[in-house]
Amino acid sequence: MQAVNEELALSLKGRDFLMLVDFTKDELQYLIELAIDLKKKQKAGETYHPLKGKTLGMIFEKSSTRTRVSFEVGIYQLGGQGLFLSGNDLQLGRGETIWDTAQVLSRYLDGIMIRTFAHRKVVELARGATIPVINGLTDLSHPCQALADFQTIYEHKGRLEGLKMAYIGDGNNVVHSLMMGAAKLGMHMAIATPKGYEPDADIVEQTKANTLDSGSTLYVGYDPKVAIADADIIYTDVWASMGQEAEQKERELAFADYQVNDELVKLAKKDYLFMHCLPAHRGEEVTESVIDGDQSIIFDQAENRLHAQKAIMAAIMS
Template sequence: MQDVVQEELAASLKGRDFLMVGDYTPQEIRYLIDLAIDLKRKQKSGEAYQPLAGKTLGMIFEKSSTRTRVSFEVGIYQLGGQGLFLSGNDLQIGRGEPILDTAQVLSRYLDGIMIRTFAHRNVVELARGATIPVINGLSDLSHPCQAMADYQTILEHKGTFEGVKLAYVGDGNNVVHSLMMGAAKLGVDISIATPEGYEPDASLVQQSKDYAKETGAKIHICRDPKEAVAEADFIYSDVWASMGQEAEQKERELAFADYQVNEALVKYAKQDYKFLHCLPAHRGEEVSEGVIDGKHSIIFDQAENRLHAQKAIMAAIM
């Protein structure tokens, strides 16, 4: 019976876009995470697995990247396919070609598209015009591939999602949007502390709470970092000023001054808590060196899992 369910899930994912975590059911998300763990095992043991032999992934980058580019390019190669780097400056999109036209042209050449961009509407428009799967490698609204790697990391370290509490301290940005939706879908309790004016998108908070009705997850938004991290299994932080917000750096440093994850704050979490960060990190700003480089930090396990999580997404939908 279990094999039949897995086959049905696999069939339901073929040809799909991967734009938001919330677009997928809890069962589909768990399938992708389990697949990522299996692909990681295969890669570590030297077992070849190339279901995408002969396929090509176009990778559109309007935002620069380390982890997204390397993990997707290596991932498609390990799956037997080939990645094609497409800078936003090299494409006609940058010169005014409609995204719908670009989507239809690329669909004639490629088997899948990954886009890392600013406006989320660009991701949606690309997917609307494409006849091949589109993967959101990051937009200002959502970072679903990061969240998949994060929850893979959490599962690897805890062995379960049941009873797990994740605390996020910082800006209510694209990362926290995807974390929140993932928590709601997987039954993970999430507590988010942000300064006034930097809360997560209210409509996505409500969506996540609606999703949580099915799984029993608790979605809690607050101001006090101590309240958020109380008895947390995992503490998550991100930069205070994301790419494109550099002009706000000084203003944000003032707003987030009391939101650093440091040795004093983590004392409120469980003794065996783990620290997460999507990277790049600014040591001494959103997190102290002692926390991010300490024994509780699992940031490089988390970063590695971008490769495996994205391989699972590509293998499933392409």
């Protein structure tokens, strides 16, 4: 096992962390177990500085609470330092090409985390950089969130393989990353969205191809009752994400039958766990009774952003 872990550790060094589909099941499992180990070290007050003297540049073109705090605290706890870089200060892709920016930052930094809108920016940045690039969120993908979610499920359920996750709501970046990871890790996934709000068709097809290797299943449909039946995990997200505020009223009408409430969760397994990536709008996508109930693990998820991201940074930047 030690030899296998050493091989996995070597395979991750210097890699970019852009989408979960880029990693094998074993590599994802290694990152989850590393995150759990780093969490134990932090809780025990153990000093662990594999990134001593290293600097992470953190580019934010989208504002954030959890992403900024967890990355900045995480790199500090690993012995390095984080440098906040506002999108307005960098003029990324406007005053200077993304390629040139990537080349310059690679001369100063040891890693880059970027949280932005267009996924192509992250891809272009990674192509131009000679240091690891981490996707902190794009409109297409949110791999750091998904890795933390799988860590949280593993801690509560003791396994991932064979579990069923039901996602009710918008077919957005979070569900894209959950789909990719679930297919790799052997979890069954069922998604219910209103018509016109389905997940990206290419990602659905890519995910279906990966389910053939892991033995998992993927359901994408429109009926939340079908999706949630016998689910081990229930997951939802806001109906209108950042940048979609103008669509709020329209989306409220479209998603009216997709609220996760006491009646709907009765169709899941009795020991289901409820998850939400936050921020949440209580009374919209989920009722207070569910999100603040005994089976909600939303704050464990939020905490694990710190530990999962520390695992990513330690694995690819050390």
